[in-house]
Amino acid sequence: MSPTPSAPTGAPVPASEANESIRRFVRARRGVAWSAQDMAEYAVLLEIWTLAVRSEVVEAA
Numbered sequence: 001m002s003p004t005p006s007a008p009t010g011a012p013v014p015a016s017e018a019n020e021s022i023r024r025f026v027r028a029r030r031g032v033a034w035s036a037q038d039m040a041e042y043a044v045l046l047e048i049w050t051l052a053v054r055s056e057v058v059e060a061a
Contacts (some may be wrong), residue, residue: 015056018049 022045029038 006055012052012055013048015049018052021045022049038041 022042025042025045035041
């Protein structure tokens with residue numbers, strides 16, 4: 001199962017959920033060299049988190 005949070009409605013996931021997905025992902029790979037696939041998935045998780053944070057900032061404005 002992928003740690004990537006899903007957003008079936010197209011709406012960004014909450015930043016806290018995206019952040020927790022990143023934490024789980026990194027913890028699962030502690031002490032192990034990351035593969036190219038790991039780095040690619042991490043980049044996707046960071047993009048999801050970035051979109052979530054941007055969305056929350058816009059909503060707060």
